Amino acid sequence: MPASADINAISNGTITSPQGFSAGGVFIGLKTRGEDKLDLAMLVSDSPCSIGGVFTTSAIRSATVDLDRERVARGQARALIVNAGIANTCVGAQGYKDAEEMTRLAAEKLGLGAEDVLVCSTGVIGVELPMSLIRSGVTQIALDADGGPELARAMMTTDTHPKETAVSFAASTGQTITIGGVAKGSGMINPNMATMLSFATTDAAVDPGFLQMTVKAVADETYNMLTVDGDSSTNDTFLAFANGQAGNPVIDDRSPDSEAFTAALHQVCANLTRMLARDGEGATRLLTVQVDGARDAIDARKAALTIAGSPLVKSAVYGADPNWGRLMMALGRSGAEAVEEKVDLFVNGVCIMEAGTPIPFHRDAVVALMSGEQVDFRVSLNLAAGEATAYGCDLTEQYVIINSAYTT
């Protein structure tokens, strides 16, 4: 990972911040609750795009995932249609037909071939899409170069706010390259993509093979290190579109800009990951768990995710309770190699255990540290050089309340 010093945050950045992308959304009645009443949206590039994508690994998955996976394999696409409210999952063969029709409707509106359009759905499982509403809805979408925020709102389900970000950096050949992104999530979030949709756009010219490789690597370090409740979803999808309008030489793995591009996409996805974690269902605090000194990166990921995903750790974070015994419990069961006498623990930078021995600490001070909007645990295993960071949130009564009455 190169230094991110030369990557600039764009204020009010969104998925239409890069050149040549337009988006827009409408409300057609798929969402039955929530203030933010948009539920169908489209994204389109003025010119053909390289495409990269990663998807849920669940055996039970939305038809949209199957369709998109086929089209992403071509390496090219130009547009996206997305709805929230209904997941188009567990509806039998009708699911694939409806997903295909959604791409055809979008393609007709845009004058493209259907194979140039990708599709995502999120919401309730087991309900067929009301295609008549979608048919008329597509004709009403107004696409605009400032339309990113409409798309971000239209993809929300139990999210309390839209998630958008963008960054830019200078290519070695002088052009300014912009990367924008949006995401939705909040429950059912866990490694392997969870009920999470995220889309990124860039005006960089990027080789499709390199883009696919980078999308996978960045997702593994960001979205796949996010855990809200251990539940993964049927629909998780992360898609990246690169339209080349910045005019830079095509970026591939031998390009001088490959590292900067990877770092910038990583920053977009890490920003969105933190937003997703902080907006976990019922969450009051962002939790990050950094593990270092692990036997290898795989062990570090296991340990970080297990700690960040532990209901007992998450409940303690909610109670601002420096209950390090639970961190040790979660570390112990994670499957990562750990030697009790070597473990150091830190809470928001304060060491509370050194070499496996608790350090007497001023309890009230640590409780105060943990009472803010973010709690950072660091676990040093002191075995080797494996490192990873996981993102999560606290577990609150509100999570249970939200999820015990979702369809009722």
Place this chain on the structure above:
Amino acid sequence: MPASADINAISNGTITSPQGFSAGGVFIGLKTRGEDKLDLAMLVSDSPCSIGGVFTTSAIRSATVDLDRERVARGQARALIVNAGIANTCVGAQGYKDAEEMTRLAAEKLGLGAEDVLVCSTGVIGVELPMSLIRSGVTQIALDADGGPELARAMMTTDTHPKETAVSFAASTGQTITIGGVAKGSGMINPNMATMLSFATTDAAVDPGFLQMTVKAVADETYNMLTVDGDSSTNDTFLAFANGQAGNPVIDDRSPDSEAFTAALHQVCANLTRMLARDGEGATRLLTVQVDGARDAIDARKAALTIAGSPLVKSAVYGADPNWGRLMMALGRSGAEAVEEKVDLFVNGVCIMEAGTPIPFHRDAVVALMSGEQVDFRVSLNLAAGEATAYGCDLTEQYVIINSAYTT
């Protein structure tokens, strides 16, 4: 598994129901809360016992686990000392010393060698045992052939009530064989033994090798199929003592009574498993998930445990919400092979999905079915003959409340 028709439940059965076992408990001040103020207890057999045991697989574990594992490997023991309130975990080298001293204190009281005594602790992690309280406490314990309930109470932590059971069956040679058991648990419960302690006794004569094998097999089908919150503990231990006082010929894997003995021990552990699940922290309902038709037993276990452990499924059970989409989501991410078009789902015996297609059902009727004390999901994968049952409970606001303020 043989038919359990000839296994008889014993009313008010407990760990001292089999012949030749005594137990007793005292309060020495280790527990800081809870009504049930016993926290140190002992169990002893009048004669030597074969012994079997299984333990947590956590890399961070109590010194009691290391000590017991060494002693169980000998195949023989006669007594047990157990405390609740403090886990004797993450206290450095002092932990093993204190565990050893506890067995020495019990052995001196009983006139045994220390190596004939096993030890378990449960409670807060990272606090040293106050050995002076334990030294005087051991002398005050009154051992009695009716003392099982005192031991069951003394091992409780956040449990709301003690868990005890016993069954009997007739050996092929005519003797009545009794098996009794106790357990504690309630949070931090998940496969690989969780914060769970369970002890079983029997007056059968059992070969130590066969007993160890049976303990492992039964634990895999009962305690290791129990999930309350996905968190496993540092101290989990299941020990079985067989003293031979029933006078039966020694049971081993070629004995005509081997199947009946296994079935009876299974019934004791399954009874305790259901009691543990029903008493999960904050739980209002017992949840069982039966998976059949899986590719193999391993797939069936994965699917059953993932569904029973899913926070979204558990929240839906709390809300009496027949949200089958979440079952499909959890099935999909479990890693078990599943083909959407083949899956049948049942809620308390009512089919709500057949061959992957939801069956229109009278929602109010299913909500009413789910509003009782027990919710049973059955998932038929219709692929092959793999079967498993997992045990869990609903997720409630009360779980969060209990666990956000445990040490504070």
